[in-house]
Amino acid sequence: MTLDFYKKNKKILLAVDCIIFGFNKEELEILLIQRDFEPEKGKWSLMGGFVEENESPGDAAQRVLKSLTGLDHIYMEQFAVFGNPNREPQERVVSLCYFALINTEILSTDYKAKWFKLEKCPPLIFDHNEMVVEAHNKLKKKAALYPILFELLSDKFTIPQITLLYEAIYQNQLDKRNFTRKLLASKLLIKLNEKDKENSKKGAYYYKVDKSIYKEKIISFLNFLPGWYGE
Amino acid sequence: MTLDFYKKNKKILLAVDCIIFGFNKEELEILLIQRDFEPEKGKWSLMGGFVEENESPGDAAQRVLKSLTGLDHIYMEQFAVFGNPNREPQERVVSLCYFALINTEILSTDYKAKWFKLEKCPPLIFDHNEMVVEAHNKLKKKAALYPILFELLSDKFTIPQITLLYEAIYQNQLDKRNFTRKLLASKLLIKLNEKDKENSKKGAYYYKVDKSIYKEKIISFLNFLPGWYGE
């Protein structure tokens, strides 16, 4: 039994960092917390923590996010590894990065995590600002290809809301006629008999996702954004 | 100085595994090696190794690949983390997965790594078969969006060769007229005054990539594959 093989190798602290984007009705935001321990105490940071013995990195990300924000069962995707030997000054830490996009409203106020407008993201500890930039790039690509964005808009949403969301992510104006046409052409949306009257006098119809179709026939959403090309 | 914070946490063995796809003229292949140490000695495996103290995971992947295959400066992309606590029986190991696509010909015969047809991939150690499936899925998506595939076809290549490559990756037939038209419409290809006469009597013109355009204007290649949708 040659366990020696494993013994020779150095173990490493393995962390997860969660980049949580939020949207409500206007702008893309990002969730941050203030470190309450050294090093870098008091500075703003992503939600992070270490992978423990009996959990997978994905589970660790879920646990860390929940413990710091109360957010549970958020689908996150691993999108990068930051593992430069000197990225943290005190000790070597390799970080696995996960991102998600949620509705800002679902964050409970019992926690200290705070939303920042993405455009006004403060300086963060270590290399966290780079992580945010990379996550935003991934989000753009992902959103172009997959209708994931509908999921975050809770159960029901209006077409103007989706439009605003895409505009926030791509920081671009969209032609609402063309965009609506494409949305509806996907046949993923079911019109409800109910209107959102909070945001306009006329009121906008709510829609929901047709999950039966959605699961199988995942559709290419590229070119939702005219003239926009990946990366 | 609260270094204790770090001390409390368990360190983990961190590995990299390299999924190297190869193509020459017909089929998509995958590079494997036979383990020459326990556990699982003698079984087929991906090229893997541990991340060492003074290297980033990306550097580790490069080092491991080079030491086992001689392949150097291969662009690999991190695409998954396999970190289930029990994925290796002897000891907990979290593995970062990287993939690349190269021309099978560039592999030197001095090494023990061996090409297998992807369709005849043998049973591999641990969860390596799952890694291969995930990598293949990523490759499909990636290839649809980016012209990366030209890069692997060394300096020059013919249009029939590219067509075969895409057909191998998507395991699908392509209409050669339509596909050629799209390739040329990208304006990424420069026709050379030289023919490949090895593969046909008539001979096919070589092309090379116009790197000056390639770098900036990365073009969406989605819908290179008619009716094909992501994932």
Place this chain on the structure above:
DNA sequence: AATAATTAGTGTCAAATTAACACTTATTTT
């Protein structure tokens, strides 16, 4: 009661892109 203000919702058309389709060309072998 009429008017103004606000945002939702919709249609057309010209241009570009797509997918389906089969024959000719160049060269080598026999």
Place this chain on the structure above:
DNA sequence: AAAATAAGTGTTAATTTGACACTAATTATT
């Protein structure tokens, strides 16, 4: 000279795209 092989190319109808601006529904104001 004929046969074999793989390269290379063009047309057309259908679909999709992007540019464009008005009408509809409701509420607030006067």
